[in-house]
Amino acid sequence: MMLEIIYAVIPVVIIGIICGAVLVVASKIMAVKENEKIPMIRECLPGANCGACGYAGCDGYAKALAEGETTSTNLCIPGADEVSRKLSEIMGVEFQDVVEQVAVVHCGGDCNHTEDIVDYCGIKSCAAAKLIYGSKGSCSYGCLGFGDCANACPNDAICIENGVARVNTKACIGCGLCVKACPNHLISLMADVERVVVTCNNKDKGAVTRKACSNGCIGCKKCEKVCTQGAIKVKDNLAVIDYTKCPECDDFGICARECTVGCIVLADLSGVHRFKAN
Numbered sequence: 001m002m003l004e005i006i007y008a009v010i011p012v013v014i015i016g017i018i019c020g021a022v023l024v025v026a027s028k029i030m031a032v033k034e035n036e037k038i039p040m041i042r043e044c045l046p047g048a049n050c051g052a053c054g055y056a057g058c059d060g061y062a063k064a065l066a067e068g069e070t071t072s073t074n075l076c077i078p079g080a081d082e083v084s085r086k087l088s089e090i091m092g093v094e095f096q097d098v099v100e101q102v103a104v105v106h107c108g109g110d111c112n113h114t115e116d117i118v119d120y121c122g123i124k125s126c127a128a129a130k131l132i133y134g135s136k137g138s139c140s141y142g143c144l145g146f147g148d149c150a151n152a153c154p155n156d157a158i159c160i161e162n163g164v165a166r167v168n169t170k171a172c173i174g175c176g177l178c179v180k181a182c183p184n185h186l187i188s189l190m191a192d193v194e195r196v197v198v199t200c201n202n203k204d205k206g207a208v209t210r211k212a213c214s215n216g217c218i219g220c221k222k223c224e225k226v227c228t229q230g231a232i233k234v235k236d237n238l239a240v241i242d243y244t245k246c247p248e249c250d251d252f253g254i255c256a257r258e259c260t261v262g263c264i265v266l267a268d269l270s271g272v273h274r275f276k277a278n
Contacts, residue, residue, distance in 0.1 A: 037066040037090060044086040045076060048154055050175035052077040052101075052189075065091060074098040077189075078173035101174035101189040102269050103149075103158070103167045108199035108262075109142040110162040113215035130183040139212035141202040143186055149178035169269050192269045194243055196256060200263040203236040210261075217263045223255040231255075239264060 041062040049057035053075035073087035074096035088095045120136040126144040143164045150158040157171035206218030219237035231245035256264045
């Protein structure tokens with residue numbers, strides 16, 4: 001009986017050894033040599049894997065740089081100038097400045113300016129509330145306040161304050177993960193040098209918006225009329241700023257001062273813009 005078992009096992013062992021040897025040889029012959037620059041570049045990147053660079057995470061950007069798919073060393077927004085400088089040294093190209101960005105929440109509909117119209121008892125998630133009710137508040141365009149954006153933020157730069165998401169620009173690294181997480185598309189990335197923000201996303205007509213939120217844009221076009229550079233236009237009942245024209249303004253801030261409902265505000269978006277390592 002024992003001999004029968006041994007005779008049965010020996011062929012299996014021999015076949016296993018042969019297959020293992022074949023795999024080892026194949027791995028050597030068919031191995032694809034990795035570009036030595038890829039691990040060097042990858043080590044410089046912060047590891048946020050946010051996709052702000054336009055590639056599938058840090059690995060994708062590192063591969064694109066190493067293989068010449070792109071020569072832009074300033075695409076890593078979270079890494080800012082420090083990372084761009086390191087990448088420029090590795091690639092042997094001139095330093096390219098990074099346009100630092102921060103997240104901005106286009107909603108001023110906090111508990112003092114709007115109210116809930118349903119008693120939501122479901123999963124505490126903006127995505128879930130949006131899917132089931134559309135909105136729990138009187139403004140269907142407003143912040144749902146459950147913090148999906150805060151949960152997505154790798155740097156603890158967002159919190160829910162008085163029912164609305166608020167961004168700490170000193171901690172924001174501009175990765176854009178919060179932008180993707182918001183089901184109402186209330187959050188956008190802006191260059192941190194900008195100083196004027198429209199804190200509304202409601203595209204309903206003025207009377208409807210006013211009933212939903214006392215801080216919402218009513219599309220009165222007063223900001224459009226007082227802007228000397230034509231930087232503000234009301235589109236779909238909502239004020240929209242063309243930031244390429246805004247810096248030329250000879251009466252900076254007049255749009256915010258003249259806004260009928262106060263939904264255009266002056267804000268300091270500058271921050272230290274440094275990724276916090278895990």
